[in-house]
Amino acid sequence: MEVLFVVILVLLMAGALASGFPVAFALPGSAIISIVLAAAAGLLATGNPDAFFAQGGPTNWLSAGVTNFRGIYWEVERDTLIAIPLFVFMGIMLQRSKIAEDLLVSMAQLFGPIRGGLGISVVFVGALLAATTGILGATVVAMGLISLPAMMRNNYANWLSTGTIAASGTLGQIIPPSIVLIILADQLSNAVDQASSLRTNLYKAATGEFSMPSEFAVTSTSAGDMFMGALIPGLVLVGLYMLFIFVVAFIRRDIAPPVPFEGSYDRNFAIRVTLALVPPLTLIFVVLGSIITGIATVNQAGAIGAVGATVMAGYRLYEGKSRAYWPAILAGGSVIAILVITSVWEVNIRAIHGPSEQLAVTLAIVATVVFLIGVVWSLKRTYQTQETLQGVMMETAKTTSLVFIILLGAAMLTSAFRGFGGEELVKEFLLGMPGGFWAQFIIVMAVIFVLGFFLDFIEIAVVVVPIVAPILLADPSANITAVWLGVMIGLNIQTSFLTPPFGFALFYLRGVAPAAVKTLDMYKGVVPFITLQLIALLIVGANPPLVNYLPTRLSLLGETAPPPQNPRLQACIEDYIHQAFQEDGNEIRAAIQTAKGWDLTGVPRPIASEVTKAVTTAEGAFQALDEARATTAAIDAAAGDYDPIRTEVRRIEADLRRNAEELEATTRRVGQLQRQSPDDVKVIERLQKRAEELSAEKAVLEAEMPEAWDSAHDEFKKLLAAEKRAYLNYRRVVDSSYEPILVFMRTLRGADDLVALQDDIKGLGEIIRTSDPEKAMEEIQAVEGRAGDIEGAGDIRSALSKARRELRSTNTRQPDVAKALEEHAEAVAALEADIAWRVKAADALLPQVEAYEDAIDDTIGLRQQPRLPREAALFVASCSAAHRNISLNF
Incomplete structure (x- = not known):
């Protein structure tokens, strides 16, 4: 009977969505009605309302969706979705301030004279707008209003014009920053936890061992990883679009003729193109660059983008007026000043030790105040000009509320689906299929593609992904990364914006297209671009490094890079060392033979x-x-x-x-x-x-x-x-x-530190004789700590520690100054002996030891390094980017 209610749940949801009922109410409504029906049927048939639930009862599953949603999204650590309103604000602000329109017009004039150039310029601008706005409706409407009339006037075929505009407008869903990628990252973070549990259970069942080695764990993802992983596939898709238009334009010259530019390519044109192109590119570089370099999190980058878009809108809305660029100059100049100040000084208000640090902090405060003035001035302009700020805030609130309401509804729907055992049914179906992981994966991709004909990307992401992702991620035969799965699903979901009958890009374009453009032309136009999206899906699916390499590279080269002893890196590190042994083995062996001839006379x-x-x-x-x-x-x-x-x-x-x-x-x-x-x-x-x-x-x-x-x-x-x-x-x-070579090298380098400490240690004798025991103990402890920081000075520190203990008074004994002086004399003797051999050995051996360490540090000593050297990190990133079958261990 549980299966019957799974079917009822799905049919209710599909019927509600097909009838045009709001998604925000269709999802939770279907869940509530199905649960109530199951409870009523159980009560009537068996007298038990829990009878037709796989586990639990109606009360559990009615509250589970809200409980899970609150448990997930009210946690302080789970702040990923905060980026959504920030990026939405950025996109809508750029669209309403006509910056997107300027970009379209300028690029069309620049590329138009090339055959197919107008279409290529639409794709190029679509990619730029995708990386700045990321708002599907805004992009399609803007390009439809500006580019479609121009393409029609210049005899572009209607199917090619509408297909190019609709497809280019959807690039914002895969090119970062993207709301789709943020939602997918959030959903996949939960799926990774479930997949890890499934894989651990699988390992336990297969091997009988209770714990699974960490190198076999499922690789997680984040919004930043998703952004980096989707960047290259997004560019691949852009390249396919441009190549298609270029080839079609040369094969059929009548459908995409060149568009001569009526003006002249003079200085004014260059300035206009620069002002239209450079600010959006700068914003892209700052937003994505801050994530890539690790300067900012995704949320912080979203805030940067929102502020940057506001500053850009501040001068665009005042175009042609006096002092139009003053707020932008103030904001931009102050940012440059802050970068210069922080690169020259360490700006820390708690670390002011002199006039230099005080000057740096003062200048930084002044620059920050100037920056705030520029931002507030820009906000005032957007508020006063055509009520732009009010409109942007309202649209941002609407879009964000829609996303979160759908997330809540999807949480309730997913809970009902699980309550009826639907998740187990899907799991049994997929795991029971012949062909292993790839058969399961192809089926899931096919289902998502078909669902794209009827559902929006948010419904697919929040309903389908939590159900199928844990199953796919847990499979050790493919051992895929979550970021690769997320990008593959993102590319697949992108087709949902173009596939009729409910392709949203088609709806938006239909709303602004003239009557001369038939709906059938629009459907015909998107078919080749849907095919290109599927080709891109195949390319990325067959080449996981296109997705995995960039996030892995940034992780290994970042400030928080995992150490070389990380278990997940060992296989690739050993491949790197093996290759290094093959290429440089003779030099390493020669260095070892030289080290064997060291004269260690005098060394303890x-x-x-x-x-x-x-x-x-x-x-x-x-x-x-x-x-x-x-x-x-x-x-x-x-x-x-x-x-x-x-x-x-x-x-x-x-x-x-x-x-x-x-x-x-x-x-x-x-x-x-x-x-x-x-x-x-x-x-x-x-x-x-x-x-x-x-x-x-x-x-x-x-x-x-x-x-x-x-x-x-x-x-x-x-x-x-x-x-x-x-x-x-x-x-x-x-x-x-x-490791012993490192210790020996630090020991030899410690000779100068011991010499510097010599007077302080010898001076402790007088302190022990004349000072109060408590004060003497404090002085000894201070010197003892400094000695402990020097490699190989353990015997000196031990003697000082014994001297300090002799001065301690207890209930049973009094401080023994004589004994303390004896221990102090032992410390002085050890100090003089250490200095004698270290100074002599440092002069004779230290250069040889350093040369030997330099010869083996990136091979034999690689695991002991605090982080991977750049060359090794790049090799390991390339090696780790490919998926490695680990199923033989299960």
């Missing part, structure tokens, strides 16, 4: 022993890595025979788990009915019969298990264990080869 025996052992061990790094890679090669060789058996067994085991879950639920239901409704004989008999069928199915599934599975699995487990041991051994070898 324990230190000399550690250094000698480290240099000797370094020779074994080459062999250890070769042995580890040999185990990987053995696994690859065995995988051809093992993987088909493993895949079949895991499928059978999954069917057995589903069988066991249904059998348990059926048996539990029979017992429940026998206790509560013993007269309902027919239902009890039907359920008992189903339990018998499930038991028979279980026996059939168990009989399907391949006979060779146990032996094949045991042999392959041995190979995996050997690989794990080999790589652990390699990592142990390189770590023990490099």
Whole structure:
């Protein structure tokens, strides 16, 4: 019966949306009606309103949507959606202030004389507006009002004109900053948590181990990662649009003729184009650049964009008037001044130590005040001119409210869907399909594409993604990243704006297109662009690095880059080191041989022993890595025979788990009915019969298990264990080869620090003799801390610590000054001995040790570095950008 109510839920939602009922009420309304119907049917049929729910009851699922929504979006950490009103404000402000119109006109005049150039300019401007406005309706309407008449006057075919404008207007949904990407990132962050749990359970079921290695965890995403991941695919789509128009224009010269520019390409034209093009490009660079460089979060970048759009609107609305550019000059000049000040001084009001810092803080405050004056002046202009600010704020509030109401409704709909077991039905359907991950993925993409004919992108993102994303992300055979899945879904969802009958871009364009343009022409025009979007989807799907590389590169080169010992990076780091060994192995071996000849006479025996052992061990790094890679090669060789058996067994085991879950639920239901409704004989008999069928199915599934599975699995487990041991051994070898060298180098460099500390340590003797024990203890502790900061000065610090303890008074003993002086003398003796050998060894050995460390730091010593060097980071980013099949470990 639960399936029946899943069908009722879907039909109610589809019917409400098809009838034109507002989405914000169709989603929660369908959920509430379905839950009430299920509760009423359960009450009438069995006397229990919970009867037709997979788990829980109507009260649980009526409140679950609101509870989940509040739990997710009221958390302080979950502030991603704050960026939505900021980017909406930015887009609407640019559209209402005619900046988008200026851009369209200027680019059309610049590219028009080329065959197909007017169409190419529309795509180019659409891409720029996508990166500045990101508002579909505003972009399509603006380009439809300005470009369509010009294209019609110049004999462009109506189907090509309307298709180009509609498709270009939708670029804002995939080119960042994009509301679609923000919503997808938010939905996927929840899906990653569920997928991680699913994959952990899968690993536990397959291996019997309770914890899964972190390198097998599902890769999460954020709005910033989604922005970076979508950038290259968005540009690929722009390139496909331009290439299509260019080719069509040369094949059929009558549908996209050149448009001669009636004016002249003079200085005034250059100034006009520059003023139209440079400010939006600057805004794009600042907004996206601040995210890319890590200067700002997505929310902060949205605030930057909103303020920047307001400043641009402030001079555009006053165009032709005196002092039109003054607010922009004040704001821009003050920003430049702040950048210069912060690059020259460290501006920190708490760290003012002299007149230089005080001057820097004062100048920064003045520049900030000037910037605020420029922004407030621009806000005043937008407020006073045609009530622009009021209109923008109202449209922003409407759009933002719509998004959040739909999110709330979708949360309620998803809860009802789960309450009826719909999520399990989808999971069983996808996991039961032959063909593995790619079959599941293609089906999901096809469903999203079809839904795009009828639903808006928000409904698809918030209803479909939470259901299917955890299943796709959990699959270890593809091991896809969340950002790749999000961009693929985003590209797919983008087609929903063009596909009839409910393509919103078509509606917007129809509203501003003249009667001479037939609706059929518009439908005909978008078909090739929908095809191009699907081609882009195939290109990105076949080449994951197009999505993954940029976010990974920025992560590895950023200030918060993970250290080289991060488990997720090890496979690619070892590939990099292997390549480096192949290319520079002779130089590294030569450096090791040179290090073996160091004269360590005079160096304390324990230190000399550690250094000698480290240099000797370094020779074994080459062999250890070769042995580890040999185990990987053995696994690859065995995988051809093992993987088909493993895949079949895991499928059978999954069917057995589903069988066991249904059998348990059926048996539990029979017992429940026998206790509560013993007269309902027919239902009890039907359920008992189903339990018998499930038991028979279980026996059939168990009989399907391949006979060779146990032996094949045991042999392959041995190979995996050997690989794990080999790589652990390699990592142990390189770590023990490099760390003692670092310690030795810091020890030699500490000679000067010990000399600087010599007078203070010797002076403690007089303090111990003459001062109060409490004060002496404070003085010793201060010097003791400084000694502890010097590598290899542990014996000195230990002696000082003993002296300090001798001065401590307790209930049972008094301070022993004589004993303290003895310990102090030990510290002085250790200090003089340390200085003697360190100074001598530093002169003779330090340059050699530094040269050796420089020769091995990016290979043998790479794991011990605080962060990856640039060359290694770029290699690892490229390596990590591809998806790696990890299913053999499951």
